[in-house]
Amino acid sequence: MNWNELENACQQCRGCELWKTRTNLVFGCGSREAELMFVGEGPGEREDATGIPFVGAAGMLLDQYLAAVGIEREDVYIANILKCRPPNNRDPLPEEGDACIGHLRGQVKLIRPKMIVCLGRIAAARLIHPDYKITREHGQIVVKGSFAMTAVYHPAALLRDASKKEDMLRDMKKIKAYLDGLN
């Protein structure tokens, strides 16, 4: 599948019910040649309204961490496990993740990033291992086939608990250093 085919497949997807209540598909954004890819959980209200991932309050905080470690947002690719917003920001159902994960796999295949960073526990449980403990495992880098993976706190969690911000900055610096070390 090429990018157009993949995006069309997402637009037409009826694999779960979320297409019925979404305003926009939130496919993903950023560089399709990115070495670094971020994966969140699913679109929130702002993302649903704009069709762009991580543009609300959590996204603005993510942007601050990218800037703090010298990563340009336009150089990375940002996507979510779910491409459609769950109504009222409820947690995604496992079957919605199952129905949608193939689209993310398609994006990863086309981009072939060197590192995938899960934003929060839900993405990490889906992509790294099912019982991922974000408080214990955040920032640990694991190599899976042709790319490395790690998880950091979801920026929305940092908005609720500022004491996690120090760990977040440390993890983001580690991610930048890891990528710099590959080049």
Ligand code: URA
């Ligand atoms: N939270 C997510 O997990 N993804 C977004 O795109 C926005 C907020």
